[in-house]
Amino acid sequence: MIDVSVIGCGNMGSALITGLAEAGGYRITAYDVDPEAFEAIEQHADRTTTDLDDVRDSDVVVLAVKPDIVPLVLEDLELDADRTLLTIAAGVSRAVVSAETDAEVVRVMPNLAAETRNMAAAVAWDEPNEHVAQMLDDLGEYVVIDEDLMHVATALNGSGPAFVFYLLGAMADRAVDEGLAPDNAEVLAAQTFKGAAETVLRSDRDVETLIDAVCSPGGTTIEGMDVLWNSDVEEVVGDALTAARRRSEELADDAEGGEQ
Numbered sequence: 676m677i678d679v680s681v682i683g684c685g686n687m688g689s690a691l692i693t694g695l696a697e698a699g700g701y702r703i704t705a706y707d708v709d710p711e712a713f714e715a716i717e718q719h720a721d722r723t724t725t726d727l728d729d730v731r732d733s734d735v736v737v738l739a740v741k742p743d744i745v746p747l748v749l750e751d752l753e754l755d756a757d758r759t760l761l762t763i764a765a766g767v768s769r770a771v772v773s774a775e776t777d778a779e780v781v782r783v784m785p786n787l788a789a790e791t792r793n794m795a796a797a798v799a800w801d802e803p804n805e806h807v808a809q810m811l812d813d814l815g816e817y818v819v820i821d822e823d824l825m826h827v828a829t830a831l832n833g834s835g836p837a838f839v840f841y842l843l844g845a846m847a848d849r850a851v852d853e854g855l856a857p858d859n860a861e862v863l864a865a866q867t868f869k870g871a872a873e874t875v876l877r878s879d880r881d882v883e884t885l886i887d888a889v890c891s892p893g894g895t896t897i898e899g900m901d902v903l904w905n906s907d908v909e910e911v912v913g914d915a916l917t918a919a920r921r922r923s924e925e926l927a928d929d930a931e932g933g934e935q
């Protein structure tokens with residue numbers, strides 16, 4: 676049983692709590708300044724609290740507040756050296772957090788799919804942390820990266836779900852325009868993204884080879900792919916990733932400058 680506290684029960688904190696509760700093997704304390712935040716996770720947390728002292732004895736304390744709130748929480752958070760403080764705030768480095776705590780600091784960029792235990796996460800740590808590794812395993816897939824690559828990971832897997840929701844929505848919307856019922860279009864689009872993603876994860880074939888496998892000669896897919904290949908969509912999608920990566924760097928500058 677791993678004792679986990681989550682500070683900040685908004686979008687990401689709630690997703691982590693829900694996923695960990697579903698996985699089992701965790702005693703979960705949910706902390707927020709606003710008790711209304713507990714509504715979404717009440718059935719998943721073992722304890723909800725507005726008293727920050729209640730998180731002190733947890734093995735792992737997850738800092739799931741907005742980057743500009745991190746310094747405010749750290750001011751009041753007392754953790755012993757044998758605890759792990761897991762920070763998920765975009766742009767906030769381990770050095771910034773470590774300067775304010777005795778706990779071992781691990782930095783993770785998670786994503787919203789923690790809720791369904793399909794999370795993609797990037798972790799930066801000095802050495803593997805057993806509890807964090809267990810949590811990330813239980814919530815989905817993770818890779819270990821150098822911390823200086825956390826900005827690009829933030830754009831790819833942290834912000835990435837929003838980009839995918841957008842693309843999925845664009846495909847479903849056009850299918851609705853062309854006659855499909857909205858509910859059916861959503862199911863077909865979402866399951867298509869899920870299936871395609873699962874295929875990439877499980878297959879040895881690269882993305883180009885998989886595209887080829889769908890494109891029957893003289894068939895339908897190649898007509899659509901020609902539209903994509905003759906457009907600037909690849910560059911535009913790349914630009915979205917770069918914009919998010921740049922914003923992560925700006926947030927890091929703010930965090931290092933102590934701006935709030």
Ligand SMILES: NC(=O)C1=CN([C@@H]2O[C@H](COP(=O)(O)OP(=O)(O)OC[C@H]3O[C@@H](n4cnc5c(N)ncnc54)[C@H](OP(=O)(O)O)[C@@H]3O)[C@@H](O)[C@H]2O)C=CC1
Nearest residue numbers: 683684685686687707708709712739740741742764765833
């Ligand atoms: N959303 C996402 O998909 C992802 C988010 N992240 C990171 O996770 C962190 C949280 O993001 P997100 O969940 O979207 O943000 P939210 O605003 O949804 O959640 C933050 C929660 O923290 C609460 N809060 C505010 N001040 C305090 C405080 N002093 N102590 C405890 N709780 C407080 C907020 O309450 P109130 O609303 O009343 O202010 C809110 O409930 C960010 O640092 C973000 O960079 C990382 C990856 C993905």
Ligand SMILES: O=C(O)[C@@H]1CCC=N1
Nearest residue numbers: 765829830833834835
């Ligand atoms: O938009 C954000 O800043 C956060 C970090 C990654 C995803 N959401």
